[in-house]
Amino acid sequence: MAVTIKDVAKLADVAPSTVSRVIANNPRISEKTKRKVKEAMEYLGYHPNFNARSLANRSTQAIGLVMPSSADHAFQNPFFPEVIRGISTKAHEKDYALYMSTGKTEDEIFEGVVQMVQGRRVDGIILLYSRVDDRIMTYLQEQEFPFTVIGKPYKNAELITHIDNDNFKAAQELTQYLISLGHERIGFVGGNLNLVVTIDRLLGYEKAIRDAGLHYKDQYIVHEEFLKEGGQEAVRELFSLPEPPTALVVMDDLMTFGVISTLHEIGLSVPEHISVASFNNVMLSELSSPPLTSVDINIFQLGYEAAGGLLDCIQTCAPAKRVVVPHNLIIRQSCKPKLAEKETV
Amino acid sequence: MAVTIKDVAKLADVAPSTVSRVIANNPRISEKTKRKVKEAMEYLGYHPNFNARSLANRSTQAIGLVMPSSADHAFQNPFFPEVIRGISTKAHEKDYALYMSTGKTEDEIFEGVVQMVQGRRVDGIILLYSRVDDRIMTYLQEQEFPFTVIGKPYKNAELITHIDNDNFKAAQELTQYLISLGHERIGFVGGNLNLVVTIDRLLGYEKAIRDAGLHYKDQYIVHEEFLKEGGQEAVRELFSLPEPPTALVVMDDLMTFGVISTLHEIGLSVPEHISVASFNNVMLSELSSPPLTSVDINIFQLGYEAAGGLLDCIQTCAPAKRVVVPHNLIIRQSCKPKLAEKETV
DNA sequence: GTAACCTAAGAAAGCGTTTCCTTATAAATT
DNA sequence: AATTTATAAGGAAACGCTTTCTTAGGTTAC
Structure with a gap:
């Protein structure tokens, strides 16, 4: 013993x-x-003994992480290790550990959260994503359990501490960049429309398009079910339009890899025929060929701030706040000025 | 309350x-x-209340994960989300949660493990890597605390339940594949030599080289400090040799991206000039250009089995065992038969 | 020299479970 | 009818810690 x-x-x-x-x-x-x-x-x-201490203390020194369904392929995105690294760094500063429940389906994940909360397994929770009408978020609010969100809550954003990029503006800037290169037919390849980040970026894209006096066309908007079969289908459709886009704004670097590879299959190369720009600036963006123009959203910092916000919330009952993590456009070689019409494929 | x-x-x-x-x-x-x-x-x-239950019960229904130092860039490798997905799946079947401590440095991580163990925060531990002379492994053995290792323990492998690929054979096969394409000058780009997996793969490579009657040359062996600056340096050296390799065996797909990008910089393209083959078959391997020939090591299953082994260990004090997860070579487009000598660059 | 006040440390009551040990009741045995 | 045996449920200790309340002993003050 x-x-x-x-x-x-x-x-x-x-x-x-x-x-x-x-x-x-x-x-x-x-x-x-x-x-x-x-x-x-x-x-x-x-x-x-930590359990004894937790019991006497009513504090666990652990924070719970809620990921999107791991069945989801999104899970393989290096976004997660990186955001966790950020969370972990801040957590470590304050001697907190991380705790993850293990559900797969929607319901299992929800049940996991309930157990974390009611079972007092954690002192607070970080939601690593933000969806439209999220049951978990509603639950945490009802319970008045400390939590923060990475991304922007769809509802009640002013009541919930959340850490976000200015995705609207980021998308707007990225689109403007493509416009500044002379592109007029710009497509948008989004992810899951249930994610608030997708919506924000789509809106930013739309704003830039309209402000520039270009046509906002529904056919140019595509939502890939992440990056495989479905996405290939989508990209094919996009480029069989009578007037296909000459540039694409893509939601995520990983998706971009899929997009580029699909473009290759149909004989289009980047950036010669099509310019592609995306978000996240994961480590690989730099190493791909061509190196990707991407909006760096400071993933590490998103995690770091999310943990910081949560700990404030736990330790001092700090009021809800919104933290905007700056982004910056990293220009590499995946975009080129648009060629004069005759020169395009 | x-x-x-x-x-x-x-x-x-x-x-x-x-x-x-x-x-x-x-x-x-x-x-x-x-x-x-x-x-x-x-x-x-x-x-x-889980804490109360744990206290009375002496069981936490949680398993601890030990990652390599998150300062390490290896952390951004999609290997980790994927292996965690495997662990999580098995853990969920048995209603276990996951627990991660948050140390950054070597010492902090060790301290985190001690706290998990002594503080009874977890029922068992999975080491997500295997290094030469690992202090944590030694400690867990001394404490007789249930744990499993992903990879092969450097010492006492027969006393420790571990889940591994047959990395020796995998590397041998991969090298043989390149040899079968006619390559005779094959380089090896390894990772950290402290990792047992690196050693095993290097040995498999060596065996294949020698068995084929080719020269095993030290100059052809390079160890990148993951995939940036240091690696570029290394690749440059490799290709300024009087007789540079015509093919490379690379430790990891992510590294391969770095290698390919560096090769591009010095005007060599894959697979036209250089054939490259690697390990892990992460999702991206398929989407890169060219799509990578890679050994699929079934990362998910590594995690799944590791959790399974640990739970056996916890629940029934099962004896130590070695589980070998099968691998298979996925041939894509990053390797080509070697051109006749005159035709090479 | 006694009352009043500090200070350092002990005793004991939780925290919310589990589990060993009892007890109360009913059923079965003689 | 008296005793044993089953059965169902309660009481209380234990898990290892924190924290409130107390006490003992030494200072200071009058």
Whole structure:
């Protein structure tokens, strides 16, 4: 059996409560006693039992992570390791650990969250995505359980601490960049329309298109079910239009890889025939051929701030706030000025 | 304050111990009482407190994950989400959750493991990597704490349940494949030599080279510090040799992206000038241009089996075992038969 | 020299479960 | 009818810690 606070107390010839106070570095204990107790702890190799402490304390020093359904392919996106790295960094600063439940389906994930919350397994929760009408978010609000969201809540955004990019503006800028290169027929390849980020970026794209006096055409808007079969289909359709786009705004670098590969299959190359620009600037964007023009959204910082916001929320009941993580456009080689009409394929 | 077992007991007019037995579905409780208690739980929205349960039970229903230092760039490798997806799937089947500590440095990570173990925060641990002389592994063995390793332990492999590919054979086969295409000067681009997987693959490569009667040359062996600056340097050196390789075996698909991009920079293209083959077959391998020839190591299954092995270990004290997850070579377009000498660059 | 006040540390009551040990009641055995 | 045996459920200790309340002993103050 592991060594407990009582064993330490006995050896140091003090009461268990004293040992507890030494651990908490309570000023009411004399230096001499502290030293004595610490020696005993050292000698016995004492480590506090976290469950007991959590129980007495009502605090677990752990934060729960809620990912999108892992059945989802999105899960393989390097976005997640990176955002977790950010969360982990901040969590570590404050001695928090991370906790993930393991549901696959929608319902299982929800059940996992309920267990985290009601079972007091975590002190707070970070939602790693933001969807339209999310049941989990509603639940957490009802329970008044501390949580933060990465992305923008679809409803009640002002009541929920959330960490987001200005995706509207980012998309607008990215689109403007393509327009500035002379492109007039610009397609938008989005992801799941249930994700708020998709909506924001689509709106930003639309704004840029309209502001530039270009036609906003529904046929130019495509939503890939991530990057395989469905997406290929979509890209094929897009490029069999009578007036196919000459440039694409794509929701995510990983998708871009899929898009580029599909374009290749139909004999179009990037950036010679089609310019492609996307979001996230994952490490790979730099290494792909061509290197991708991408909006760096500071994934690490999203995670870092999300954890920071949550801890404020837990420790000081801080009021809800919105944190906007800056983005910046990284121009590489996947976009080219539009050729004069005759020169295009 | 949350509703406790006592509240339920009071409402159902039974003792707390009875409620506890109903939760555990103990046969000693009559069906009638069970129904009554369940109604009360339902009515009050009761959820057991996990910390209290863990304390009484000495079991947490959580397994700890130990990753390589997140400072490490390896962290951004989609290997991790995928292996975690596998772990998560098995864990979920048995109602376990996942727990990650948040250290950055070597020491912090070690300290995190000690806290997981001594603090009884988890029932067992999965090491997501295997290194030469790993302090954590030694510690877990000393403590006789349940754990499994993904990869092959450097020492005492027969005493430790581990889930591995036959990396030796996989590398051998991959190299043989290149040899079968006529390549005779084949380089090896490895990762961190502290990782056992690197060693195994290097040995498999060497075996294939020697078996084919080719020269095993040290200059052809390069170890990239993952895929950026250092790696570019290395690749440059490799291709300024008097007799540069015509094909490369690369440790990891992500590295391959770096390698291909560096080759491009020095005017070599894949597979026209250089054939490249690697390991892992991450989703992106298929989408890159050219699509990569890669050994699929079944990452998901590695995670799944690792969790399974650990749970056996926890639940039934199963003896140590080695699980070999099959691999298979996926041939795509990154390798070509070697051109006759005169035709090469 | 006694009352008043500090200070350091102990005793004990939780925290919410589980589980061992009892007890009460009903059924079965003699 | 008295005793044993089953059965269903309750009581209370235990899990390892924190924290409130107390106490003991030493200072200071009058």
